Amino acid sequence: MGSIVLDNVSKTFGDAVVIPAIDLDIADGEFVVFVGPSGCGKSTLLRLIAGLEDVSGGRILIDGEDMTETPPARRRLAMVFQSYALYPHMSVRGNIAFPLKMAGLASDVVERKVADAARILNLTDYLDRKPRQLSGGQRQRVAIGRAIVRDPVAFLFDEPLSNLDAALRVAMRLEISELHQQLKRTMIYVTHDQVEAMTMADKIVVLNAGRVEQVGSPLELYRNPKNLFVAGFIGSPRMNFLSGEAARKLGAATIGIRPEHLALSTSDGLWEGKVGVAEHLGSDTYLHLTIDGVGPLTARMSGEFAARPGETLRIAPEAGKIHRFDDKGMALS
Amino acid sequence: MATLHTRASARLMMAPAVILLLAWMIVPLGMTLYFSLLRYNLLMPGMESFTGLGNYVYFLTDPAFGTALANTLLLVGGVLAITVIGGTGLALLLDQPFFGRGIVRLLVIAPFFVMPTVSALVWKTMLMHPVNGLFAWIARSLGFAPVDWFADLPLLSIILIVAWQWLPFATLILLTALQSLDEEQKEAAEMDGAGAVSRFVYIVLPHLARAMTVVVLIETIFLLSVFAEILVTTNGGPGVQTTTITYLVYMQALLQFDVGGASAGGIVAVVLANIVAIFLIRLIGKNLDR
Numbered sequence A: 001m002g003s004i005v006l007d008n009v010s011k012t013f014g015d016a017v018v019i020p021a022i023d024l025d026i027a028d029g030e031f032v033v034f035v036g037p038s039g040c041g042k043s044t045l046l047r048l049i050a051g052l053e054d055v056s057g058g059r060i061l062i063d064g065e066d067m068t069e070t071p072p073a074r075r076r077l078a079m080v081f082q083s084y085a086l087y088p089h090m091s092v093r094g095n096i097a098f099p100l101k102m103a104g105l106a107s108d109v110v111e112r113k114v115a116d117a118a119r120i121l122n123l124t125d126y127l128d129r130k131p132r133q134l135s136g137g138q139r140q141r142v143a144i145g146r147a148i149v150r151d152p153v154a155f156l157f158d159e160p161l162s163n164l165d166a167a168l169r170v171a172m173r174l175e176i177s178e179l180h181q182q183l184k185r186t187m188i189y190v191t192h193d194q195v196e197a198m199t200m201a202d203k204i205v206v207l208n209a210g211r212v213e214q215v216g217s218p219l220e221l222y223r224n225p226k227n228l229f230v231a232g233f234i235g236s237p238r239m240n241f242l243s244g245e246a247a248r249k250l251g252a253a254t255i256g257i258r259p260e261h262l263a264l265s266t267s268d269g270l271w272e273g274k275v276g277v278a279e280h281l282g283s284d285t286y287l288h289l290t291i292d293g294v295g296p297l298t299a300r301m302s303g304e305f306a307a308r309p310g311e312t313l314r315i316a317p318e319a320g321k322i323h324r325f326d327d328k329g330m331a332l333s
Numbered sequence B: 001m002a003t004l005h006t007r008a009s010a011r012l013m014m015a016p017a018v019i020l021l022l023a024w025m026i027v028p029l030g031m032t033l034y035f036s037l038l039r040y041n042l043l044m045p046g047m048e049s050f051t052g053l054g055n056y057v058y059f060l061t062d063p064a065f066g067t068a069l070a071n072t073l074l075l076v077g078g079v080l081a082i083t084v085i086g087g088t089g090l091a092l093l094l095d096q097p098f099f100g101r102g103i104v105r106l107l108v109i110a111p112f113f114v115m116p117t118v119s120a121l122v123w124k125t126m127l128m129h130p131v132n133g134l135f136a137w138i139a140r141s142l143g144f145a146p147v148d149w150f151a152d153l154p155l156l157s158i159i160l161i162v163a164w165q166w167l168p169f170a171t172l173i174l175l176t177a178l179q180s181l182d183e184e185q186k187e188a189a190e191m192d193g194a195g196a197v198s199r200f201v202y203i204v205l206p207h208l209a210r211a212m213t214v215v216v217l218i219e220t221i222f223l224l225s226v227f228a229e230i231l232v233t234t235n236g237g238p239g240v241q242t243t244t245i246t247y248l249v250y251m252q253a254l255l256q257f258d259v260g261g262a263s264a265g266g267i268v269a270v271v272l273a274n275i276v277a278i279f280l281i282r283l284i285g286k287n288l289d290r
């Protein structure tokens, strides 16, 4: 019931073409993440789906029905805004009940649904507080509560976690994933954080300047990025890109190798590099190396790896894990 | 950063201003209180004598007093109602994007810059005049008998004139409040299924509550002392139909030269203004502490 199809959707503001033309299929119950750098049109695309912005061309189908001209309220979508957009003069109860009141439900039904939502989101103790008396994470949950009571066909999230601190972000990430498993509803989630994208998504849509660069499951994008942009965007630390002689030997304009696919030793390896900075995270060690005639390289070693700055090491890329790209930046198979 | 030291020096530095303001207020108030206890008429100089509360009894039992009190409250209430409701409507209109919005905004604000006497004269002679006025002309060309505003509806006429002057103020304050409403809140309400009316009632109005409180409080202070408009148009008449407390005090002092009676009236007006202020603060002031 919650399938969403974008058919050749475009959006321009005046002369500025923000989204040239996008085709996208989202299956019912899928958790889709839109990622991309700032200003690439993620929010705009989400607002087009929500109906808060009119499309300049193309069609939007929700549950097989053409909803391109339908006003937001009748698309049966719920949105969680980046600023939460809670109603400041209403209590938490009033906020969560608002969409139900607007739908004209009886007050005992409203009462029950609000209580259910509050229980799912651990808000029962805060129902009588005003939004300004809540912490960031609690406000976030109220915004989600307001979305789930409406029983929408799909949820839209616009960077819902970007105002939270790192620890809370990890916790809320998990909560939203659990909510998805519980409700089994379509969710579209916008973020510029590729870790959020990798951990939460069934399907990632990588956007760049309003264009879809690649669509696929997190591991698909990780294993087979279609082009340099996706290869550089997905994965942390970033993939190493090498051009010049090293790439030409493999018949490519650029080659890419992920930091975790490099083996370091004192004895053998393709390249020889000098250790610059070593970052010790405990679980991992990131080594920033410089290779003569090739360039800088980051290597990720599991666990604690003893390496002194200035030390010379041999570097061996794992066989079959080297990505090759042509001079237009497209992947070579 | 209010340490003991900074607070002490802050007090010291504020002292001159506070003392000056206090003297500015206390001296006239004290003199008015003193005069209000005297039998003091300018037509009989040198005959001042102490009468106790006689002036107050005289003022409060004056048959015009009850009417004046009612007129004052009607004037303040009427103007407040028109400006707050009309101001909200105008602010909503001016918040919409339309062609020539800048010029229309300027026109709406213009009445605020016109002196009360001038605007009252313009209304009296150009708009409401039963023979030459614009309203009369409109009524006649539509086939109705023209209304003689100041003879038949004197208080309403004055309410309209004063409301016209204060409408821009209310509009301006409410417009800025409206523009500070978070766009995402309106969008969220829209997605929650609230139509235009529900969005206004549940989102916009509560957001405007504080600004409305400010408008009501400030306007009340000024409206309690409306004077020029009455003097220029009706002179408090016909009879006492447009006599307010302020105007009654003026009549005592400058038409009957009764300084004692006028002072007593002034004190009564101060007390009344304070009662109104207490009521207002009780009623709507809680919107402000947040």
Ligand SMILES: Nc1ncnc2c1ncn2[C@@H]1O[C@H](COP(=O)(O)OP(=O)(O)OP(=O)(O)O)[C@@H](O)[C@H]1O
Pocket (backbone or CB within 6 Å): A013, A016, A018, A036, A037, A038, A039, A040, A041, A042, A043, A044, A045, A192
């Ligand atoms: N109302 C508007 N009028 C004109 N241009 C706009 C408007 N809204 C967005 N844009 C432009 O569209 C582009 C995409 O904006 P959008 O908000 O979708 O970016 P985003 O991907 O969500 O970025 P971020 O990650 O920073 O939130 C930007 O270049 C922005 O300047």
Ligand SMILES: [Mg+2]
Pocket (backbone or CB within 6 Å): A042, A043, A044, A159
């Ligand atoms: Mg955005």
